Structure formats: C-alpha cells, structure tokens
Amino acid sequence: MRRARGLDDLRDVAGEVANGGIDLGESDSGLHGQLGGDRSTRCAARFADTVTQLKQERIDYRMGLLASVQEVDAAQWNALLARQDQPTPFLRHEFLSALATTQCATERTGWAPRFVTLVDARTDALAAVAPVYLKSHSYGEYVFDWAWADAYQRNGLEYYPKLLCAIPFTPVQGTRLIAVDDTARRRLAASLIALAEQSDVSSLHVLFPTPAESDTLAELGMMRREGIQFHWLNAGYRDFDDFLFTLEQKKRKNIRAERRKVREAGITFRRVRGEDATDDDWRFFTRCYRQTYREHFSQPYLNLDFFRTIGTTMPENLLLVVAERRGKPIASALVVYERNGQTGGALYGRYWGALEHVPCLHFETAYYQPLEFCIEEKLAVFEGGAQGEHKMPRGFMPTVTRSAHWLAHPAFSDAVAHFLANEANMIHAHVDELREHNPFKC
Missing domain, CATH: 3.40.630.30 (Gcn5-related N-acetyltransferase (GNAT))
Incomplete structure (x- = not known):
C-alpha cells in the first residue's frame, strides 16, 4: 500500500x-x-x-x-x-x-x-x-x-x-x-x-x-x-380515466397513445396476487428479471429461490403483472404493496423484464397496470423506485x-x-x- x-x-x-x-x-x-x-x-x-x-x-x-x-x-x-x-x-x-x-x-x-x-x-x-x-x-x-x-x-x-x-x-x-x-x-x-x-x-x-x-x-x-425519487399520489381517483382527466391535454393524449399501441399489438394482461402465483409464474418472472440485467451487461442481485420464498412467506404483499400475446407470456413486473389504515397504504415498483420488444410495453406493465391497481385498491402512493424523470409526464412527482x-x-x-x-x-x-x-x- x-x-x-x-x-x-x-x-x-x-x-x-x-x-x-x-x-x-x-x-x-x-x-x-x-x-x-x-x-x-x-x-x-x-x-x-x-x-x-x-x-x-x-x-x-x-x-x-x-x-x-x-x-x-x-x-x-x-x-x-x-x-x-x-x-x-x-x-x-x-x-x-x-x-x-x-x-x-x-x-x-x-x-x-x-x-x-x-x-x-x-x-x-x-x-x-x-x-x-x-x-x-x-x-x-x-x-x-x-x-x-x-x-x-x-x-x-x-x-x-x-x-x-x-x-x-x-x-x-x-x-x-x-x-x-x-x-x-x-x-x-x-x-x-x-x-x-x-x-x-x-x-x-x-x-x-x-x-x-x-x-x-x-x-x-x-x-x-x-x-430525488418520483412518486405518484392517489387523489381519491375513481378510475384511471379520472386520473387522466387531471393531466394536461398533451400528457393525457400521450398516455392514451402509449396504451393504445400495446393493445393494438395484441397484448393482454393478467394481474396475479401472490397467493395465486404458481411456480410457473415465478419461473417466468425470474426469466424476465434476469433479462433486464442481461441487457445492461450486469449481474442480477436476486434469484428464483428468493422470489419463490417471498411468494410463500409474504404473498399478501405481492402482485405480479404478466403481459401475454396470444396466450403466451412475454413480459412481467413484480410490485410490492401494503395496506395501512393510518397512511392509506402504498405500492412499490420493484422489478420488471420482457422477453420480446413491444413499443411502450414497459410503461404499461410497470406503471399503468400498477396505477390501475392502486386506484382500485385505494392505495395512497405508488413509489416508482430509483431515478426516472421519465416518470414525471405520467403523473409521478419529485420527492426528496x-x-x-x-x-x-x-x-x-x-x-x-x-x-x-x-x-x-x-x-x-x-x-x-x-x-x-x-x-x-x-
């Protein structure tokens, strides 16, 4: 030395x-x-x-x-x-x-x-x-x-x-x-x-x-x-359209266009609560998760055993969003959520990945589907994770x-x-x- x-x-x-x-x-x-x-x-x-x-x-x-x-x-x-x-x-x-x-x-x-x-x-x-x-x-x-x-x-x-x-x-x-x-x-x-x-x-x-x-x-x-992170706050929205109505016209138009592209590509979605997730669901999600790291030439921190374990020990906090085309899964996101009588509860965007490229699929799978879930479940906040000024046009505001x-x-x-x-x-x-x-x- x-x-x-x-x-x-x-x-x-x-x-x-x-x-x-x-x-x-x-x-x-x-x-x-x-x-x-x-x-x-x-x-x-x-x-x-x-x-x-x-x-x-x-x-x-x-x-x-x-x-x-x-x-x-x-x-x-x-x-x-x-x-x-x-x-x-x-x-x-x-x-x-x-x-x-x-x-x-x-x-x-x-x-x-x-x-x-x-x-x-x-x-x-x-x-x-x-x-x-x-x-x-x-x-x-x-x-x-x-x-x-x-x-x-x-x-x-x-x-x-x-x-x-x-x-x-x-x-x-x-x-x-x-x-x-x-x-x-x-x-x-x-x-x-x-x-x-x-x-x-x-x-x-x-x-x-x-x-x-x-x-x-x-x-x-x-x-x-x-x-700085970017968090979405639930202002008591009745549904996704009610949320969209609060945005500027251009932002509202862009979000609708992004969602339309995914629908026109023939993509449908399943939301799988942790209690209902099968081993095949966890295997597929882990493939997607690993793919994200592979695309960035880096090593994943977590493994299939980890996801299986939390799927067994704390399923009430987990939601899988699975994107499918003609019945075949092609992308998935895992979000974690909690209900809290004092704070209104929260949803945390954590992991996502896709095995096929579809324009705007990331936004739909990792943001819009979880946002709809937040509104339906009356969760107060959606924390989008680290970084990401690209989240702001989609209703996520900067938080220190x-x-x-x-x-x-x-x-x-x-x-x-x-x-x-x-x-x-x-x-x-x-x-x-x-x-x-x-x-x-x-």
Missing part, C-alpha cells in the same frame, strides 16, 4: 472527487465481492470488543450484534415493526430472512449481517433493532459512494469494509431504526455511531431513513444527504429522499460535508424547477 498523502492534499482530492464524480451510477462490472483480507478479520474482532464495551456503557439496554435476522423471533420482530411510522414490507422479518437464506445478501456476496439490537435490561424485551451489514463493496445501495471509495484508494486508504444500515437492493424510504419509542430509537442511533467510531471501519451509512430518523441522525453528528453518513477520516469528512451542503441546494432548486413543469392542469 502506498503512503497516504498529506492532509491538505487529501482534502483537495476529496473535494475534487465529490464535486466531479459523486453522482456516478452503479458500476455494473463484475460480481459483488466477498469480504476478504486482514482488515475484515480485524473488523470482526474489533466489533466483538466494541459491543462488549457498549453493553457495559448502556445500563438500561443491553446491546447485541446478530449474524442473522433469524436470531430474532419473527413474530416479535414484525410486531415491533408494525408500531413504526413507516413500516414497509421490505423490513419484515420474512423479506430480510429470504435475502439471507437464498444467499442473496450474505458475507459471500459482500453483505455480512451485523444486525444491532437493544434489549430492555429490566424486561428482556426487544427494544430496538436495525438491519446493519458490513459491506465490502457499494453494489445494490442506490446512494452512490463509488467516488468516495475511489478517492480513498487513490490516497492509500481503505474504504471497505464499511458499515451500512439499509435494506439490500431496495431504494425505498421507510423505518430503518425499529424501536419501541423515540428514546430507544435515539439510543439505537447513538449505538450505531459508537460502533462505527470504535471499530475498524471507514464509515457508517444509513440509507433511505424516515425524515424523523434523518433528523435524529443529523443531531447525533451524521451528515445528511438528499436525493434522505440518507445519513459518517466518515472516520476527518479531512475526507470535511470535504464531503461541504459537497453535500452544495448538493442539497442544487437538489432543492431542481425539485422546485421540476414542480413548476408538473404534468397536471393548473
């Missing part, structure tokens, strides 16, 4: 990288590497020592570090999750367990589970838990820090492993710090930061937390980063997302903090500009 440059040099390099390359998309070359080398061994040992120390410091809570979500009772986990403000299906015990048991998010794939728990010392009840992973790469995160890792490497520093609190492969805002109350939540957040500070990791990242969690993490000294970051190296941390402040200003200005050109009637 070459010697690191001086403090001023590193500050300059970090600033250059932050300003020039921080928005790089995910690199798709190669598979997601496993943790390796002496540093990972040191991290594991340091983690054990740190947890022991933190346990002694937190009299009212006992801190634990779990190598698997399966070490927590599923009913206990889900009951605690149900008490949160934004309990998305992706944080359910079944979803996280499926990622592990089907070998999608494991140490071998660079996602070494290090779930952090707080247990009430008086009652022995689970008080708080966070999905934490020791990462050896930055794949599958959707808050891009490749430029940071590159700057570390060019200056003789090691960026990996890093500590990540997130749901693997899932850019969905929601609860990240599951807790019985705000006191336990703040203590859990402080424990994550203390664990990172006292362990041999370069950084800690909390991705897509709720606004309240983001505020708590910022109060504890983590840097706030913001991004958040993440929180702590970096151990002071100079690099200062440079990134400066960049993030400027980036936030640019994002807010861009959101304001986008909203001025929204597709709805004035």
